[in-house]
Amino acid sequence: EPEVTQTPSHQVTQMGQEVILRCVPISNHLYFYWYRQILGQKVEFLVSFYNNEISEKSEIFDDQFSVERPDGSNFTLKIRSTKLEDSAMYFCATGKRNEQFFGPGTRLTVL
Amino acid sequence: DAKTTQPPSMDCAEGRAANLPCNHSTISGNEYVYWYRQIHSQGPQYIIHGLKNNETNEMASLIITEDRKSSTLILPHATLRDTAVYYCIVTSGGGADGLTFGKGTHLIIQP
Numbered sequence: 001e002p003e004v005t006q007t008p009s010h011q012v013t014q015m016g017q018e019v020i021l022r023c024v025p026i027s028n029h030l031y032f033y034w035y036r037q038i039l040g041q042k043v044e045f046l047v048s049f050y051n052n053e054i055s056e057k058s059e060i061f062d063d064q065f066s067v068e069r070p071d072g073s074n075f076t077l078k079i080r081s082t083k084l085e086d087s088a089m090y091f092c093a094t095g096k097r098n099e100q101f102f103g104p105g106t107r108l109t110v111l
Numbered sequence: 112d113a114k115t116t117q118p119p120s121m122d123c124a125e126g127r128a129a130n131l132p133c134n135h136s137t138i139s140g141n142e143y144v145y146w147y148r149q150i151h152s153q154g155p156q157y158i159i160h161g162l163k164n165n166e167t168n169e170m171a172s173l174i175i176t177e178d179r180k181s182s183t184l185i186l187p188h189a190t191l192r193d194t195a196v197y198y199c200i201v202t203s204g205g206g207a208d209g210l211t212f213g214k215g216t217h218l219i220i221q222p
Contacts, residue, residue, distance in 0.1 A: 004154075031206045043155060043198075045209030055207030091154045097206040098143075102154030 004103035023092030129186040133199030
């Protein structure tokens, strides 16, 4: 069964550094999403992406965040200047319409 | 999206049916009821969704009341691997819509 994959599984970075989180979607999926989950808290929606542009974004997804599909396959989330409060598990999800399939997540630790 | 209310935790004996309730009294006519689960910090996993008819798949059954103000997810023969947090989410279901996760129900399957 096809799966969403994410790399790296764990990223440690210094405050103020840029990080790029990568996701390989399931091949025939058209919709792409990023979510985050701070330890012990709810899963929070960040952004959705369709037809090579952002479809919806939450208040969390400010100018520090960006997404792209640089090569038509990988889907990336960039955080330009990380803050301590960006430490969280970041989940990529992909879907066709009615279901979203989540990856295993990248644990981001900002020191 | 309509707000949902779920009990914070439930226990169920292994091999028995687990029935997880969800109230969504403000659901509107075009909104679907979705269920996802999250097993110990893994990515959320889609289970099932429905609009007004009852639905069944290989994982679970979804019973939606006639007035659509509440629903029940049924895991027919719960196993230890079904221990997870279960989320009931109401959404219009458009492909680009982000999901709004609440706190869910922590279902613990007892041996």
